[in-house]
Amino acid sequence: MKNILKFKKRHFALLILMIATTFVACDKDFLDRQAQGEYNQDNYPYPGGSGPYDQFINAAYSSLRNYNATVMPFIAAVSIRSDDADKGSTPSDGADALQLDNFNITPANGLVNALWSGHISLIADCNYILDRIKNDPNPNTAANLKIDAEAQAKFLRGYAYFMMVRLYGRVPIIDSITTSSAGAANIPQSTPAQVYAFIEKDLQFAAANLAPSYDPKFIGRITVGAANGLLAKVYLTQRKWAQAMATANLVMTSGQYDLSVPYSKVFDEAGENSKESIFEVQATATAAVPEQFGSQYAQVQGVRGSGDWNLGWGFNVPSTALEAAYETGDPRKARTILYSGGTSLYGEAVPAGLPNPRYNNKVSTPRAKQTAINSRSAWWMNVRLLRYADVVLMYAEAANELGGVANTTSALSALNSVRARARGGNNAILPNVVTTDQLVLSNAIRQERRVELGMEHERFFDIVRWGIAADVLQAQGKTFVVGKHEILPIPQTQIDLSKGVLTQNFGYN
Missing domain, CATH: 1.25.40.390 (Serine Threonine Protein Phosphatase 5, Tetratricopeptide repeat)
Structure with a gap:
């Protein structure tokens, strides 16, 4: 080789x-990818049997x-x-x-x-x-x-x-x-x-x-679902609504994916390559090989502090605008935003006075895992590039844009399925959206994309393709120039x- x-x-x-x-x-x-064991360049397992x-x-x-x-x-x-x-x-x-x-x-x-x-x-x-x-x-x-x-x-x-x-x-x-x-x-x-x-x-x-799926030894390999999911986004970006809806529907009816993974677990290590996962960058790390087969994705966003809380470089922190975007009681906020002076997902007291008041909680990892491989930088964390909920919301957006009673019904069903997973059985929060007004429903779908996919690589591309980037970013004091930025x-x-x-x-x- x-x-x-x-x-x-x-x-x-x-x-x-x-x-x-x-x-x-x-x-x-x-x-x-293997969760246990210590690999080096000579013993990393080769997934043989698939071809030359x-x-x-x-x-x-x-x-x-x-x-x-x-x-x-x-x-x-x-x-x-x-x-x-x-x-x-x-x-x-x-x-x-x-x-x-x-x-x-x-x-x-x-x-x-x-x-x-x-x-x-x-x-x-x-x-x-x-x-x-x-x-x-x-x-x-x-x-x-x-x-x-x-x-x-x-x-x-x-x-x-x-x-x-x-x-x-x-x-x-x-x-x-x-x-x-x-x-x-x-x-x-x-x-x-x-x-x-x-x-x-x-x-x-x-x-x-x-193929729709591969042998587990090829975990993370691209499937037909990933191809259709990404193709749906390509169509959506070009406002090819019918193609986007039909292609997203192929993913939704494939039987390979669903919303069964609780939102709080989607971003844990146990949530990697789950029913929610369509396209993930695979990463792993061990005490013996902490970086070679991993990714710095979590490290550059980890809490920047000292001692046990020196977990990364501290870049890409949630904004006050994102913080304010969540409905009262939405559990997705707690999974997305980690507060200085607060409590981590794993019951740990987060120090006050960190360089930033907020950090990306979707890259948080348990301290036990950090200790096990003698690393606080989480090089083992996969990068989620396309999740099933994203495809469901693309379907909802395309259906609503096409209009008509049947499509509006389909859009509402898709949108509300994402909200149902988010509420986790608590019917006091995140009620179903019921509007049939196309503009109002469009705004509801856009809002849902923001909070469902917060800090996950979609927001900038979304506001650009919706044509609202200038309004949104200038409202945040950014010098965004239409036709350039x-x-x-x-x-x-x-x-x-x-x-x-x-x-x-x-x-x-």
Whole structure:
């Protein structure tokens, strides 16, 4: 495998130059996840038996855990930019994150460049898988193994491009590996419409060819439910209401997912890969190997304090606006916001006087687990990228937008199913929504998305696609400029590497 990976690095040398990053060594860095045991690079369990492309597919899954893909650059762009969160940490820490929080973002911002690099690296992994399938030297490889590998690669590539188009708008479509002297650096940007068409094609292929589930040893592997769930969000973002409703319904009627997991348990370790989970980045950690197969996602948001309460970097803290958004008695507030001077989910007294009054409680972990692996940074925590409740609320939104008695009834049923799970049997709170007025129901669904998915990567994209980002963010004192701040600047590093082939987004020159 090491020789193959060296070949892979040489094959992508020009692409790596373009994105100003390098592949992290991924020998035996596999998707299979095990809760107990102590692993190292030589004994990490290999989930054999699925086909000859595992090592390349697992390298792509590993890229999802990378810092640039789903950690600090991701959190800053999708959460800190929204009205649900503030930068956090300390006033002097995180200048690049502060730029995103205050919308004085420059093309030289390091997080903006890192986020670009992380997703282009994932795309490169996927293109390599597709090239291996196309040029497989073994004529006896079974067709079904090729199709399954192709579907996984196209899902991950579709996900990466969906992130890219929402983050940057015009991006280059790189659909193959290249060894030419020009390389991928000279591929011009495509329009958002062209990128969305490319994404739809990838995800439609994935949805048509992935399995509904896999053997438990492949826990976290992409399924048809993940493909349809993400495709529904792609349709929803483009206001393709009928396609979004129908595709979300495929997930809801698949029998693979439901709302049976209590909201308070969804974000615990026991809630990982549950009936609520559709697409999760897999992470694990042990005392012997605390970081290699884990993610810093929880660490960068953990409580910043001292002693036993020095749990992380303290970024991405819930805002007062999010705090005020919950209905009286909504239990989701307590699972989302951890207060300085309060009590943790595990009965621990939280010190007063921490650098921030609030922290993201969805990344909290029990102290017993921290002690067991001698780490307070929670590198074992999965990153939830798509939950079932999100799909149910997408269905409700699309149905309401389509209108008509039947669709309104369907929208209310979906919306109220999420509220029922949240109330947990307490009928004194979160009563069913009963309005049939389309505008009032639309606002109720939007409100439900906010509190159900608080601090979970959706709010900024939601307010942009609803066309209310300026109103919402300016009300919070942000200098949000319509027609500019819906997307990020193209990183200046990438423009320079492309020798001007890539051009800057409006307003950032």
